[in-house]
Amino acid sequence: MLGRLLVGIAVTLGAGSARAESAHGHDGLGGATPTRGDGPRHVVAFTFDDGPSETLTPRILDTLAAHDVPATFFVVGRDLAARPERRAVLTAIVEAGHTIGNHTFSHARLTALSPARRDAELDRLATLVEEATGVRPTAVRPPYGASSPALRAALVARGLTEVRWNIDPQDWVVTSAASLRARLVASIIAQEGGIVLLHDTKRVTAKALPGVLADLDEWNCGRVRRGQEPIIPVSLHYFMRDADGPRPIPPEVAARTERYRDALVTRCEGD
Numbered sequence: 377m378l379g380r381l382l383v384g385i386a387v388t389l390g391a392g393s394a395r396a397e398s399a400h401g402h403d404g405l406g407g408a409t410p411t412r413g414d415g416p417r418h419v420v421a422f423t424f425d426d427g428p429s430e431t432l433t434p435r436i437l438d439t440l441a442a443h444d445v446p447a448t449f450f451v452v453g454r455d456l457a458a459r460p461e462r463r464a465v466l467t468a469i470v471e472a473g474h475t476i477g478n479h480t481f482s483h484a485r486l487t488a489l490s491p492a493r494r495d496a497e498l499d500r501l502a503t504l505v506e507e508a509t510g511v512r513p514t515a516v517r518p519p520y521g522a523s524s525p526a527l528r529a530a531l532v533a534r535g536l537t538e539v540r541w542n543i544d545p546q547d548w549v550v551t552s553a554a555s556l557r558a559r560l561v562a563s564i565i566a567q568e569g570g571i572v573l574l575h576d577t578k579r580v581t582a583k584a585l586p587g588v589l590a591d592l593d594e595w596n597c598g599r600v601r602r603g604q605e606p607i608i609p610v611s612l613h614y615f616m617r618d619a620d621g622p623r624p625i626p627p628e629v630a631a632r633t634e635r636y637r638d639a640l641v642t643r644c645e646g647d
């Protein structure tokens with residue numbers, strides 16, 4: 377029923393990637409090789425851990441929408457069942473065309489748990505997200521970055537994908553939005569993109585993000601004017617690899633990226 381409703385909405389609005397995928401009930405990220413943002417260059421995927429926050433996540437969604445930037449939110453389940461207003465943030469994330477990932481139900485250190493408790497941490501969160509959004513998350517970010525060969529094997533066996541990061545501006549330590557902004561933009565440029573780790577539970581992050589996206593846009597414009605490759609904000613699909621190579625990008629995801637690139641070129645030439 378929800379699936380059919382989403383199909384209707386997607387057709388009506390000519391909707392973006394995540395909504396089109398929601399219609400099928402999967403996010404296209406499952407069962408891939410663990411990734412830490414290496415591989416493709418000149419693309420950057422923003423990820424936000426530890427939410428949803430009823431105050432800060434909506435602010436971050438507004439900023440992302442203003443810049444037409446997709447993101448992934450690795451959420452935890454604490455209080456989700458008891459708080460409908462928090463579940464509504466999950467719905468807003470998916471309706472805005474973003475992706476939700478699994479950060480476990482209680483922010484558990486998965487490597488310290490028995491297989492049964494580990495699986496329960498992942499399943500409980502996934503079921504809550506699926507009930508709220510119609511999509512079962514298949515990308516997993518282990519809390520504390522705590523992973524192991526055994527955990528990786530267990531995730532693979534369950535059709536899940538471990539997603540780490542290569543860009544960490546340490547927004548859980550930094551208290552100045554200006555320094556977070558400068559540090560993050562410099563790191564994205566130095567590494568030519570990758571997967572960015574942020575937290576949508578941190579006020580400093582919500583405060584810094586508009587400037588980060590504005591700076592990236594300005595730097596990209598300079599690149600475009602010089603005929604160089606910009607660093608395009610994308611969803612995590614661009615970092616998915618299977619045993620036989622990079623996973624094909626779903627057409628609706630590729631179309632969104634092309635729209636962004638076209639808009640960037642138009643915007644920069646107009647300056």
Ligand SMILES: [Zn+2]
Pocket residue numbers: 425426479483519520
């Ligand atoms: Zn976390």
